[in-house]
Amino acid sequence: MYDGAAADSWAVYEEDDSTLAPLLIVRELLGLHRFDERNLPVLGHIETLEGIPRRHVHDLASEWNRWWLADVAAYEGVSFRSGGFGGSGASSNPVGTSGPGLPPGQKLQDFLTHHWLDVAAYQRDVRLRARAELGEARDSDLTMSELVITTERCKGTRALPFRLQLEVLPFATSGLWPVTPTRYLVSSRLRRDRAGFAAAIAPVIESLGW
Secondary structure, three states, X not given: OEEOOOOOXXXXXXEOOOOOHHHHHHHHHOOHHHHOOOOOOOOOOOOOOOOOOHHHHHHHHHHHHHHHHHHHHHHHOOOOOOOOOOOXXXXXXXXXXXXXXXXXXXXXXXXXXXXXXXXXXXXXXXXXXXXXXXXXXXXXXXXXXXXXXXXXXXXXXXXXXXXXXXXXXXXXXXXXXXXXXXXXXXXXXXXXXXXXXHHHHHHHHHHHHO
């Protein structure tokens, strides 16, 4: 976690995992990223399953979208904290304690019942890949503090209190993608590039703090 000096100041929480990772994995396993209008990149190294009846694909895409919205809404109801994740539905989660609850749709629930071991294995792989790509990049990283200090000097005023959650995943594409105004997915490739990450996150910090 990175924060300002005062208790009521700003704080940025950063994790190399996400409750959304299982959802993104399922999206790729089922090939639903073709129907997702959020323009999120793929995680890669996930093989799309064959033989899914075409008549079910749109139903699965609709159920997946509802699952995403439900998980994001549930997470927003949990206060920011460091450490692991686990929304209100974690007790019924087949993937693990760091993942979301069951999806609201029957077809997607049936899929997870049969494939949750695959999803869990992919989730472990995603976490390991993110950490491997990051290496030691963040151990002494003062990017957040430097950005806030620099912006405060330029604007001549202190940052307003804000909270920001960053979840780093090994996306195949380098970038930064909003989930909500205070929650972002970050590619591990971008996070490792300190200058590139600073340039990408600076507008977010400014929009929240001023």
